[in-house]
Amino acid sequence: MKPGLSLRLSQHLALTPQLQQSIRLLQLSTLELAQEVEQMLDENPFLERLVEDEPPTPQAGEPPPEAPAPEFDAPFEDATLSEAKSDDFTATDGQNDVEISGEAGTLDWQGEDSEGAEPTANDSDWGGDAPARKQNSDGDETDAIDLARAQESLTDFLHRQARALRLSELDQAALYFLIESLNDDGYLEDSLEELAAALAGADAVEDIEELLQRFNVALRLLQSLEPVGVGARSLAEALTLQLKALQQEGAADADTVHTALGICAQPLELLAKRDVRRLAQACASSEESTRAAMALITRLEPRPGRRFANVERNLVIPDVIVRKIAGRGHDGGAQFSVQLNPDVMPRLRVHELYAGALREHKGDENHQGLQQRLQEARWFIKNIQQRFDTILRVSRAIVERQKAFFVHGEIAMRPLVLRDIADELGLHESTISRVTTAKYMATPQGTFELKYFFGSGLGTETGGNASSTAVRALIKQFVAAEDPAKPLSDSQLAEMLKEQGIECARRTVAKYREALKIAPTNLRKAL
Template identity: 40%
Template structure:
């Protein structure tokens, strides 16, 4: 066997994902508020980076007259505003303070309170609470009965039937017929009124009176309480109508910018021992400023191209949204599809039709009898309209919906209608008919 060692030289090209390139890609998919948080974290580590702009909506100048010292003046509106309603937790906790004077019982009641769901139901098995409180099953059942005495009636129920039963007992509605109805809620959900009459041993008129009382109860007694404000962040892009058509702008009220403190860098550079550190940090600061400017320019380009293609939507609403793909926008502005995908992830745009995610505008095309193509979004909107305007007693089936839309010029299969209906969370025609029957009973 002949063994020998040799060396070979070769050249090849490859792309290396540098740290700066990874940061630049990360910046593309940040919203204005996320971008500000990222820049502020960078400014904490880099003494030459200053973050400017990006005030929140509360500090935006709305053009309203304000006198000197207005910040310290008496705020009549704020003074007149009602105090926020107590949360479900605060409401129940206040009742527990009065109900349970024994520290041990109050501690156990607190465990039940922690398991209370926002809708008012008990969100944890009773056995788990008993184990955590070192209680027997009988003691846990007794404590559950006590905490279920709080107002409003129905809190701490473990099921729909129990929730309704607690309220019925509280209102004096519990009769043998009502109890039998609660035991057969699945038949009620199936709108089997004739079957309910048989198992409850009552007439249809008696059943309808009982159903009227049942509808007066609240299946989610905790939902009426304040669970905190649902805040929606400011949009990243704003669409307005100009003299020459639609225009899109960056939301400057939330858009931060990077400023490089060159003066501070010059002062620190006088210390020769800090020269290398200053050069490296100053280079990072300048790169970060360029990266943010590039991110803003690319975001504006993507937004402008989307607005240009969706002019009909801006004029007439969701029924006129045009089919559009990531590739269409990428080719139009000269970037890669992945760049468009990253920018449109999480970005919000405010239009005359409302505030939308940029992702909502990318829909597939469906073939039509005409020269153009219909977008899947416009077809889904049309399905919503047809279902909203249908006769509740004779709801449109998926076949009927497909036939109507196909007659209007857009070729649509029944299975496509079913898929879109599921996306819109619209029940089937059978379920809609059953719901209408229950509502009219």
């Protein structure tokens, strides 16, 4: 084979560190982004947080601000959310070219900055135009997270009751230990023997027996506290404790409570299957009395600690806020404003003092390394800018496509796939997928993940498509309006959808019904 030289042209995508960071920031949730910001603030001395109520530092060549910009506050649901003072976000169709304008100055990013570029005097801050959260007249922030943290937990509620009991020091300690061993639902998952062995050691037999005696006394005390059913070791025991409380208070028919206690003593599978005949035989009661007892059991609380559940775990802070505004759009329909939630936007800027010192010491041996850290701070700020700009663009496109949903609810949802938004904005489908994951939108209809607005379509008799979300809403409506004595089967639901002009197979109806957590026909039938 004869050796030779040849030239060949090719194109390939190079994932620069800046582009990798941009992609990673885009897919982070609000909580993960906050953690990323805190880590970057700790690692990079050129990055600093803009302190609340602190006016932005005047940049070189810029006149000082005459007066602070006004703040607009509007309550939304349980949290006080402030509208951003500046909503002038524009972007090109390219994924890496973005122009974001705001009161703090204009930043233009055309791809990757040159590492050798000298630091300029206009290292603008970002997020500074988002106002600080307003406080109420008492000086306390009306923030949903603070309200969630202020909620009393189940253990605190039980400890407060326990302190009112006149117990010896050992009994008080045993009760305290059992309270701390409860799970979030108020159940004691570990047996008393396991708790005693873990506390005393497996070899200390005498100590275990003494602890068991203490724990048995403490368990009876625990189960006498509110909420009724706390300290139970199984669902049957929790229901039994509640039935005995009703029996003592005389709050229910004595015969019905007696039958209900007998039902709880049987395998709960019979109760779950609503096998009235077998339960009546096991409890030696009539079927009518058994049905009344089963109805009483359904009114009990299977999770005694439910109302003390930590709401902070389920708290969702929206990234985007949608509000209905007065007036009509060009199409005659309702108009909606789509804005970023300023409470989730980090207020960052380049540390001007350190950047100025770096400009004055260009000849130092560590200048190149510090210059790189300064560039990383700029990249980080601009990547966060692009993240929120992309979220806003995608959100506005979703609102425009699903405007009927914001007026009429989920029954008016239209079919929408990622490709529709990607083609409209000139982005890749993977980018839309990252944007819509773990990002939430607060709307007049509630708070939803951005992915909620996407769904496949089902064919209709008119040749159009109906959103799967709208079909699920119809199924929910049909089930809510059904006769409890004769619940609708999946086949009947499919026929009712067909009458509405929607072609939906029985198996598809069953899949949607299970997704809605609607029980099958035999379990929905009234007793």
